[in-house]
Each structure stands twice: as structure tokens, then as C-alpha cells.
Amino acid sequence: MYPSPYRPPFNSAHGRANIVKILLIVGAIATGLSLLAEALSLGISPFTEGQELGDNPSGVAITLIIFLFALLELMIYLTTVVFFLVWLYRASNNVQAIDPSRGLNYSPGLAVGSFFIPFANLVIPYRAVKEVWQRSGPPEDALLSEPSAPAVFPIWWFFWLLASFAGNISIRMSFTENADATTATMISIVASALSIVAAVFAYLVVSAIDKRQEETSQRINLGQFSGPPPPPTNLQMSERSYFP
Numbered sequence: 001m002y003p004s005p006y007r008p009p010f011n012s013a014h015g016r017a018n019i020v021k022i023l024l025i026v027g028a029i030a031t032g033l034s035l036l037a038e039a040l041s042l043g044i045s046p047f048t049e050g051q052e053l054g055d056n057p058s059g060v061a062i063t064l065i066i067f068l069f070a071l072l073e074l075m076i077y078l079t080t081v082v083f084f085l086v087w088l089y090r091a092s093n094n095v096q097a098i099d100p101s102r103g104l105n106y107s108p109g110l111a112v113g114s115f116f117i118p119f120a121n122l123v124i125p126y127r128a129v130k131e132v133w134q135r136s137g138p139p140e141d142a143l144l145s146e147p148s149a150p151a152v153f154p155i156w157w158f159f160w161l162l163a164s165f166a167g168n169i170s171i172r173m174s175f176t177e178n179a180d181a182t183t184a185t186m187i188s189i190v191a192s193a194l195s196i197v198a199a200v201f202a203y204l205v206v207s208a209i210d211k212r213q214e215e216t217s218q219r220i221n222l223g224q225f226s227g228p229p230p231p232p233t234n235l236q237m238s239e240r241s242y243f244p
Contacts, residue, residue, distance in 0.1 A: 126153070
């Protein structure tokens with residue numbers, strides 16, 4: 001547990017959540033276009049090293065299109081990862097503002113850093129994200145037991161892991177000289193499809209946490225009473241001197 005001695009200020013993560021959701025939509029669209037390009041490439045003779053550009057213009061064109069979409073996907077993916085982790089850090093911090101007495105099993109730093117720890121990144125990120133949702137509700141809702149996270153959480157993590165595994169296999173096959181091009185393309189298409197599904201459920205997860213925190217902040221007036229009390233003003237001090 002990582003309890004806090006006082007209630008820190010509640011800093012809404014709503015704006016960051018909206019940015020993450022927009023990036024997830026844009027990334028899913030880019031991945032879908034890449035998937036279509038790879039599917040088209042299955043019916044076109046691939047461009048090989050021994051060929052001239054004029055010998056196989058269709059193969060050159062589809063290879064260039066796939067490369068450009070892959071580059072676009074990578075840029076959007078890296079941007080989404082950065083904004084997702086920035087959002088997650090703030091959302092995790094807000095749990096302390098909601099109820100500092102309960103603490104966290106996974107600190108904001110660990111919630112973010114666990115994505116980069118081998119083997120631990122198979123389990124801890126999911127638990128950390130789920131904990132943020134569970135403890136983002138009003139304190140009185142968890143007096144008896146922690147609420148169960150919505151079904152979209154395990155589904156998101158399941159497809160995220162599948163997409164990651166399929167993507168790793170696809171990348172390794174692309175660097176293997178004797179790999180069958182058709183098989184490699186099919187695996188890449190599967191990885192892209194899984195990534196789109198994972199993005200859809202990631203959108204729902206971000207929305208669920210953001211909605212829960214915003215509703216809780218309004219319900220218990222976190223925006224008005226969060227943080228330590230302000231120092232007394234000169235008027236308050238003068239009133240105290242005349243009216244003990």
C-alpha cells in the first residue's frame with residue numbers, strides 16, 4: 001500500500017483521457033488501412049531484389065504503400081503510448097485525492113513503469129489499471145469490498161496481449177530470410193486485426209475510468225475541498241484577535 005498523509009488536490013485527467021481516445025481512434029483507422037493494403041498484397045506478385053522497378057510496378061506500389069502505413073502506424077502508436085502513460089499517471093494520482101486513507105497497491109510510478117518491465121508487464125499493468133478504476137469511486141462504495149471491474153478490462157488486456165504476441169512473431173518473420181512471404185503477411189494481418197480490437201476496448205477502459213473519476217469528484221466536491229486547507233488571511237487573523 002502507498003497511503004498518503006493528507007488529501008492531495010484532485011487534478012482532472014479528463015482532457016488527457018480525450019486525447020488518448022482520439023489517438024486510439026486514429027491509430028485504429030491507420031491500422032485498418034494498413035490491414036487492407038496487406039490483404040491486397042496477397043493478390044499481387046511481390047517485388048523481389050532481382051527485379052527492375054518497371055518489371056513489377058504493382059509490386060513496387062503496394063510495397064511502398066505498406067511501408068508508409070507501417071511508418072504512420074509506428075508514429076501514432078508511440079504517441080498514443082506516451083499520452084496513455086501520462087494520463088494513467090494522473091488518474092492514478094487522483095485515487096489519493098478521492099480517498100487517501102486507502103492507499104494503492106501499485107503507485108503511479110509503478111503503474112507506468114510496469115509496462116517496461118519484462119514478464120511483469122504481462123500482469124502488473126492490468127492490475128494497476130483495474131485498481132485505478134476500483135478506487136476511483138466514492139469511498140463509501142468500497143466499505144464492504146472492492147467493486148469488480150467491468151468486463152471490458154480483462155477483454156482489453158486479453159486482446160492487448162494477443163496483439164503483442166502476434167506482432168512480435170510478425171516482426172521476427174520479417175527479418176527471417178527463409179520465411180514464407182504469404183505466411184508472414186497473414187500473421188501481420190492477424191496482428192493488425194487484434195490491435196484494432198484491443199484499441200476499441202482500450203478506448204472503453206479509458207472512458208470508464210475517466211467517467212468514474214469525474215462523477216466521483218463532483219459527488220464528493222473534490223474540486224472545492226481537495227488538498228490541505230489554505231493559510232488564514234489577514235482578515236481572518238484580525239477577527240480571531242478581536243473575537244477569541
